[in-house]
Amino acid sequence: MKVLLVGNPNVGKSVVFARLTGVNVITSNYPGTTIEFIRGSMKIGKGSAELIDTPGTYSLEPRCKAEEVTAKMLDEGDIIINVVDATNLERNLYLTLELLERKIPMIVALNLWDDTKHRGIEIDVEKLEKRLGVPVVPTAAITGMGIKELVSRIPEAKAPGVHKHSDEERWADIGRTVDEVQIVRHRHHTLLERIEDASVRPLTGIPIALLILFLTFQLIVVAGEFLIGNILDPFFNGIYGPWIVGLFSEFPSDGIVYQLLIGRTTAGIPEFTESLGLLTTGLYVPLAVVLPFVLSFYLMLGLLEDIGYLPRLAVLVDNVMHRIGLHGSAIVPSLLGLGCNVPGALSTRILETKEQRFIALTLISIAVPCAAQQSMIFGILGKLGVEYILLVYGILALLYVTVGYILNKLLPGERPEILMEIPPYRRPDAGALLKKTMMRVRGFVTGAIPYVLFGVFVANILYLSGIIDVLSSLLGPVFIVWFGIPPDAIAALLIGFLRKDVAMGMLLPLGMTAKQLVISTVILSIYFPCIATFTVMLKELGPKRMLKSAGIMLLTVFIVGGLLNIILPL
Amino acid sequence: MTAGSMSWSSGVRMEKRLAEMKEGEKGRIVRIDEHRGPLGRGKGRGFMGGRCHQRRNLQTLGIREGKTVEIHSRQPAGGPIVIKIDNMTLTLGRMMAGRIIVEVQE
Known part of the structure; x- marks a missing residue:
C-alpha cells in the first residue's frame, strides 16, 4: 500500500514524514525545501505501508518542476494524507478540494495546530470533518502532538466522491466552509512579529x-x-x-x-x-x-x-x-x-x-x-x-x-x-x-x-x-x-x-x-x-x-x- | 477610463492598482487581470504556459477577489511588494501587482 503526504509548501509535511517513518529528512522553515519525493515505510495497525513525502504544491496544476513531481505522483497513491496548515485554512483547502475530486481515500492532518492559539484562530474540527467528509486530525508534528491519532485513523480514510468543480465553485465552497468552522480573534502584535516586520522593510x-x-x-x-x-x-x-x-x-x-x-x-x-x-x-x-x-x-x-x-x-x-x-x-x-x-x-x-x-x-x-x-x-x-x-x-x-x-x-x-x-x-x-x-x-x-x-x-x-x-x-x-x-x-x-x-x-x-x-x-x-x-x-x-x-x-x-x-x- | 485613479461615486473610495498603493494602505481586491498578449521575447513560454496561469497562481496562494489586502512594505527601485492577506505575509513582483485592482479604504 502506498500512502502519500500531500500539501502546500512549508506546512510541515517532511516533519510529519519523519515522525511517521522515523527516517530523518531535511526540514526547514521556507517553501520548497523538499524538491523530490522521498520514500519511507510506516506501520499502520499490524501491517506496514510505504509512505511518500512529496514536494509542496499550492495546486494540482503545478507552476514549477518541483511541484510537477507531486501532481504526477498522485496516480500512484492508495491513500492521501493531506497536510494542512491550520493557521492558513482557507488557502490550504483549495488543494484539499482538488485532492478530494481525485477520489483517492484521504485523511487530513491539521498541522501547526499549536500555532493557532497564539494567532487567535479557533477551528471547529468536528464541523470541518463533516463538511469535507474525511477524517480531520489536529497535529503539531514538531512536538509529535496528534501523530498517534493520525496513524490510528488512517484506516478511516475516505473518498467521499466529490464531483469536479470549477475554480469559482471551489472558492465559493471554501468560503462557506471557512465561515462555518473558523473564528479569528484580533490580537496585538508580538515582539517576534515586530522583528519579522523590521527584517523585510528595506530601511x-x-x-x-x-x-x-x-x-x-x-x-x-x-x-x-x-x-x-x-x-x-x-x-x-x-x-x-x-x-x-x-x-x-x-x-x-x-x-x-x-x-x-x-x-x-x-x-x-x-x-x-x-x-x-x-x-x-x-x-x-x-x-x-x-x-x-x-x-x-x-x-x-x-x-x-x-x-x-x-x-x-x-x-x-x-x-x-x-x-x-x-x-x-x-x-x-x-x-x-x-x-x-x-x-x-x-x-x-x-x-x-x-x-x-x-x-x-x-x-x-x-x-x-x-x-x-x-x-x-x-x-x-x-x-x-x-x-x-x-x-x-x-x-x-x-x-x-x-x-x-x-x-x-x-x-x-x-x-x-x-x-x-x-x-x-x-x-x-x-x-x-x-x-x-x-x-x-x-x-x-x-x-x-x-x-x-x-x-x-x-x-x-x-x-x-x-x-x-x-x-x-x-x-x-x-x-x-x-x-x-x-x-x-x-x-x-x-x-x-x-x-x-x-x-x-x-x-x-x-x-x-x-x-x-x-x-x-x-x-x-x-x-x-x-x-x-x-x-x-x-x-x-x-x-x-x-x-x-x-x-x-x-x-x-x-x-x-x-x-x-x-x-x-x- | 483606466482603473488607475478613478473616483468612486462618493469620492471616499477609489480603485488603485496594488502596485500603486502606498505602505500601510488597505483595501479589497476587486479584480485580477489575466496577463494576455505576446509572451515575452523569443519562444519561451515559461513553465506550463507561464503567465497564462498567473491569475490562478495568485489565487491559489490566497490573493483573490474579495480579499482584504494591506501593503506591508515596498522594496525600492521597482523591487517586489510585501503584502498581508488574512494571516499571511506574501511577496510579489511589481508587474503582477500591476494587474491586481484594489478598492482602497480611506
Missing part, C-alpha cells in the same frame, strides 16, 4: 541582512578555525602524523608504496596538505580542513533556515536577482551551493522556467565555491593575508552578477517574478537543528571522502605516469602566457574535476606568487564543476544545454583568467 531590512550575513560568516570561520586549531591540527600533527610515519618506517621513503600512501615528510611529520599521500592528504584534507567548516556552515545555515530568515533575504535581493534573469527565491539554491553545489543545483527546481534554471545552474557552477573549496581557500590564501581571500570572493561575486546579466540578455523566454509566501519566524528546535546538521555532515563524510581518496590516487597516477608532463608541455604556453601561472597547475585542474579541495592542495607545492595563487583559485572555481555536481547538472539540463553551460564556463575561465593576469597589480 531596516538591509542593515539587518548585512549584520546577519557578517555575523554568520564570522561565526562559521571562528568555529571552523577553533576546531582545526585546537582539536584537529594537534591530533594530526602531534599524534596521527608521527604514528603513521613510524608505521611505514620500514619502507624506503622514495619507494612507490611510501610515496602513494604517505608522500613527502618534514621532520617526521607528513606534509599533510600537499604530499598527496592516500593516508595523509587523503584523510587530512577532508577531515581536518574541510569537515570543520562544513560542520559550522551547516549549523549556521540550518539555524537561518529554521528561523525562517531565507524568504526575507529573498525579498531583499529580488531586485538584483531580477537583473540577472532570476528572482529572489533563487538566493536559496546559491546559499545551499555554498555548502555543496549538489544540493544547490538540485534546488534550482524551485525556479519556474528552464532558462532560469539554466542561468542559476551555470552561475552556481561558475561563481559559487562549495564549503570544501572555501575551506582550502581559507587555509591557503589565509596564510598570505585576509585581503587575498576577500579578493577571490569579490571576483566571484562580480562574476555571478556579470555572467548572470549577460546570460539574461542572451537567453530568450520570460522571467517570471517572485511570488512567494513569507512564513512567520519560528523558534528553532535545537534537537531538530542538530539532527539536520548531522545528516548533512554525514552526507559530506560518506559522499566526499571516497572521492577525495580517489582524487588523490588519480593525482599520483597522473604524476607517476608522466601524463602531467605531456599535458603541461602541450598546454604550457596558454598557462604561462595567458594565465601567467605555471603549466603544472594543469594537474590541479584535472583533479578539480574530482574534488576541488584536493585540487586546491595541489597548487601549494608549485611555489606560486600570491597573484598566481589568486588566479589559479579563481580558475579552479570557474572552469568546471566537480563530477558530482556535473552529474546533477547533466540530469537537470540534458546533454545539449549542459554542453552550452560547459562552453560558457570555459569561455568565462579563458577571459577572466587572462584579464586577471593583465590587470591584477599584486
Whole structure:
C-alpha cells in the first residue's frame, strides 16, 4: 500500500514524514525545501505501508518542476494524507478540494495546530470533518502532538466522491466552509512579529541582512578555525602524523608504496596538505580542513533556515536577482551551493522556467565555491593575508552578477517574478537543528571522502605516469602566457574535476606568487564543476544545454583568467 | 477610463492598482487581470504556459477577489511588494501587482 503526504509548501509535511517513518529528512522553515519525493515505510495497525513525502504544491496544476513531481505522483497513491496548515485554512483547502475530486481515500492532518492559539484562530474540527467528509486530525508534528491519532485513523480514510468543480465553485465552497468552522480573534502584535516586520522593510531590512550575513560568516570561520586549531591540527600533527610515519618506517621513503600512501615528510611529520599521500592528504584534507567548516556552515545555515530568515533575504535581493534573469527565491539554491553545489543545483527546481534554471545552474557552477573549496581557500590564501581571500570572493561575486546579466540578455523566454509566501519566524528546535546538521555532515563524510581518496590516487597516477608532463608541455604556453601561472597547475585542474579541495592542495607545492595563487583559485572555481555536481547538472539540463553551460564556463575561465593576469597589480 | 485613479461615486473610495498603493494602505481586491498578449521575447513560454496561469497562481496562494489586502512594505527601485492577506505575509513582483485592482479604504 502506498500512502502519500500531500500539501502546500512549508506546512510541515517532511516533519510529519519523519515522525511517521522515523527516517530523518531535511526540514526547514521556507517553501520548497523538499524538491523530490522521498520514500519511507510506516506501520499502520499490524501491517506496514510505504509512505511518500512529496514536494509542496499550492495546486494540482503545478507552476514549477518541483511541484510537477507531486501532481504526477498522485496516480500512484492508495491513500492521501493531506497536510494542512491550520493557521492558513482557507488557502490550504483549495488543494484539499482538488485532492478530494481525485477520489483517492484521504485523511487530513491539521498541522501547526499549536500555532493557532497564539494567532487567535479557533477551528471547529468536528464541523470541518463533516463538511469535507474525511477524517480531520489536529497535529503539531514538531512536538509529535496528534501523530498517534493520525496513524490510528488512517484506516478511516475516505473518498467521499466529490464531483469536479470549477475554480469559482471551489472558492465559493471554501468560503462557506471557512465561515462555518473558523473564528479569528484580533490580537496585538508580538515582539517576534515586530522583528519579522523590521527584517523585510528595506530601511531596516538591509542593515539587518548585512549584520546577519557578517555575523554568520564570522561565526562559521571562528568555529571552523577553533576546531582545526585546537582539536584537529594537534591530533594530526602531534599524534596521527608521527604514528603513521613510524608505521611505514620500514619502507624506503622514495619507494612507490611510501610515496602513494604517505608522500613527502618534514621532520617526521607528513606534509599533510600537499604530499598527496592516500593516508595523509587523503584523510587530512577532508577531515581536518574541510569537515570543520562544513560542520559550522551547516549549523549556521540550518539555524537561518529554521528561523525562517531565507524568504526575507529573498525579498531583499529580488531586485538584483531580477537583473540577472532570476528572482529572489533563487538566493536559496546559491546559499545551499555554498555548502555543496549538489544540493544547490538540485534546488534550482524551485525556479519556474528552464532558462532560469539554466542561468542559476551555470552561475552556481561558475561563481559559487562549495564549503570544501572555501575551506582550502581559507587555509591557503589565509596564510598570505585576509585581503587575498576577500579578493577571490569579490571576483566571484562580480562574476555571478556579470555572467548572470549577460546570460539574461542572451537567453530568450520570460522571467517570471517572485511570488512567494513569507512564513512567520519560528523558534528553532535545537534537537531538530542538530539532527539536520548531522545528516548533512554525514552526507559530506560518506559522499566526499571516497572521492577525495580517489582524487588523490588519480593525482599520483597522473604524476607517476608522466601524463602531467605531456599535458603541461602541450598546454604550457596558454598557462604561462595567458594565465601567467605555471603549466603544472594543469594537474590541479584535472583533479578539480574530482574534488576541488584536493585540487586546491595541489597548487601549494608549485611555489606560486600570491597573484598566481589568486588566479589559479579563481580558475579552479570557474572552469568546471566537480563530477558530482556535473552529474546533477547533466540530469537537470540534458546533454545539449549542459554542453552550452560547459562552453560558457570555459569561455568565462579563458577571459577572466587572462584579464586577471593583465590587470591584477599584486 | 483606466482603473488607475478613478473616483468612486462618493469620492471616499477609489480603485488603485496594488502596485500603486502606498505602505500601510488597505483595501479589497476587486479584480485580477489575466496577463494576455505576446509572451515575452523569443519562444519561451515559461513553465506550463507561464503567465497564462498567473491569475490562478495568485489565487491559489490566497490573493483573490474579495480579499482584504494591506501593503506591508515596498522594496525600492521597482523591487517586489510585501503584502498581508488574512494571516499571511506574501511577496510579489511589481508587474503582477500591476494587474491586481484594489478598492482602497480611506
